[in-house]
Amino acid sequence: MIKIQKKEFNIEKEIKIIKDQYSSVGAVNTFVGYVRDINNNRDVKFLDLEVYKEMAIKELSKIKDNAVDKWSLIDCLIIHRYGRLHINEKIVLVACFSEHRNDSFEGCKFIMDYLKKDAPFWKKEFYNEESSWLQNTS
Amino acid sequence: MIKIQKKEFNIEKEIKIIKDQYSSVGAVNTFVGYVRDINNNRDVKFLDLEVYKEMAIKELSKIKDNAVDKWSLIDCLIIHRYGRLHINEKIVLVACFSEHRNDSFEGCKFIMDYLKKDAPFWKKEFYNEESSWLQNTS
Amino acid sequence: MKIKYFAWIKDITKKDYEFIEKDFPRNINELKKNLNTMYPDLEKHIMSDILRFAINKEYVSENSEIKSTDEIAIFPPVSGG
Amino acid sequence: MKIKYFAWIKDITKKDYEFIEKDFPRNINELKKNLNTMYPDLEKHIMSDILRFAINKEYVSENSEIKSTDEIAIFPPVSGG
Numbered sequence: 038m039i040k041i042q043k044k045e046f047n048i049e050k051e052i053k054i055i056k057d058q059y060s061s062v063g064a065v066n067t068f069v070g071y072v073r074d075i076n077n078n079r080d081v082k083f084l085d086l087e088v089y090k091e092m093a094i095k096e097l098s099k100i101k102d103n104a105v106d107k108w109s110l111i112d113c114l115i116i117h118r119y120g121r122l123h124i125n126e127k128i129v130l131v132a133c134f135s136e137h138r139n140d141s142f143e144g145c146k147f148i149m150d151y152l153k154k155d156a157p158f159w160k161k162e163f164y165n166e167e168s169s170w171l172q173n174t175s
Numbered sequence: 176m177i178k179i180q181k182k183e184f185n186i187e188k189e190i191k192i193i194k195d196q197y198s199s200v201g202a203v204n205t206f207v208g209y210v211r212d213i214n215n216n217r218d219v220k221f222l223d224l225e226v227y228k229e230m231a232i233k234e235l236s237k238i239k240d241n242a243v244d245k246w247s248l249i250d251c252l253i254i255h256r257y258g259r260l261h262i263n264e265k266i267v268l269v270a271c272f273s274e275h276r277n278d279s280f281e282g283c284k285f286i287m288d289y290l291k292k293d294a295p296f297w298k299k300e301f302y303n304e305e306s307s308w309l310q311n312t313s
Numbered sequence: 314m315k316i317k318y319f320a321w322i323k324d325i326t327k328k329d330y331e332f333i334e335k336d337f338p339r340n341i342n343e344l345k346k347n348l349n350t351m352y353p354d355l356e357k358h359i360m361s362d363i364l365r366f367a368i369n370k371e372y373v374s375e376n377s378e379i380k381s382t383d384e385i386a387i388f389p390p391v392s393g394g
Numbered sequence: 395m396k397i398k399y400f401a402w403i404k405d406i407t408k409k410d411y412e413f414i415e416k417d418f419p420r421n422i423n424e425l426k427k428n429l430n431t432m433y434p435d436l437e438k439h440i441m442s443d444i445l446r447f448a449i450n451k452e453y454v455s456e457n458s459e460i461k462s463t464d465e466i467a468i469f470p471p472v473s474g475g
Contacts, residue, residue: 047187048186048187048190048205049185049186049187049188050187052186052207056209056263057263060211060212060262060263061211061212061213062209062211063208063209063210063211064206064207064208064209065206065207065209066204066205066206066283067186067204067205067206067207068202068203068204068205068276068279068280069190069202069203069205070201070202070276070394071194071200071201071202071203072201073198073199073200073201073274074198074199075199086393087319087320088393089317089319089367089370089386089388091370092367092370092371092386093393095370095371096370117393117394124198125194125195125198128393128394129393129394136211138206138208138287138475141206142206142280142283142284142287145204145280146280149276149280149394152393152394153391153393153394154391155372155391156391156393156394157319157367157386157388157391157393158391158392158393158394159319159320159388159389159391159392159393160392160393161320170320170321170389170392171392172389172390172391172392173390173391173392173393173394208475224474225400225401226474227398227400227448227451227467227469229451230448230451230452230467231474233451233452234451234453255474255475266474266475267474267475276394287475290474290475291472291474291475292472293453293472294472294474294475295400295448295467295469295472295474296472296473296474296475297400297401297469297470297472297473297474298473298474299401308401308402308470308473309473310470310471310472310473311471311472311473311474311475
């Protein structure tokens, strides 16, 4: 499942929705990314997250399908927020559901790596009197 | 933080307790293990999880400290349940808190690997009319 | 033909999107030339090859053909996650 | 000296723990000999080297010294997580 949304999410609830569908799931690896107070040595006030929504859904679906194939995942959930996000707020969640733990770890890492590289989202960080667009490094 | 407990836990709440202490945390990788319906091709009814509690706390603290050192983690949470656990119930949670994502992934994987190898817990699986003690493979 | 701009590209174009109604560029290279003319401040970025192009929400890496009904997106390196 | 048993070891010893009150074994190897005598069904496992021993909640891999006040734990391969 791919969700691109403005609103906050609850990790327990989101994982439960998927987990409840499969008694064969023994392992769930989850990554959650947050807005940090300091980035590149600058005090961050908040950030604006822009998305090319229709393309992000397409691109994340492709990345997800590749991960499911490659790591024999039972299912997979990606939530990415956009809009104004303040310090300590969640930005992204990726959860990979598998029988055994290694697949869930590898699947989640794979998705995060490609999401950072290819998913059309852009962060603009705001400081005291300035702002700047970020660029992911590999 | 190390918790060895009988009762169920809420992933969102447990992560929030730690995350709220650190605005520098940008990445949380979490592993959750569940009781599966089928293991080694047998229908599982439930399992009894035995623990050598005082030693488990000592051993998990050591593993946690090693992970924190090795992967520059900001903090780390391990919850392991014991007692009777039914299908779909959570068994274990490991959550690693770091500035950047790679450390949280590697720290969590490291802890799970050593937990599986060294933490003094034993699962007894119950089937229709039999039961058997399990043994982790590497 | 709809052209969409994202992130700091919008700071240069001063708009999120626009329509090309005639003299359609036939491929991405022709579109790049048009953009250089329309937005001189964009030229150095287009020349430096850091921008990414998508046709109908699919990345294109080569000089692909484009049709008058396509939606073309132009954007800088991403920073999601 | 307190000896603790876990998992299927308990199925053999029929108890979780017991105290050795006299003729204390001086090290792990001596304790193994005592256990073989007390629980003949344990001998093949002790000989096969799959069991793990802990003194005061710390693993020991070699033939360590033990004191009369120590808590010794004997257990099979773990299966947590």
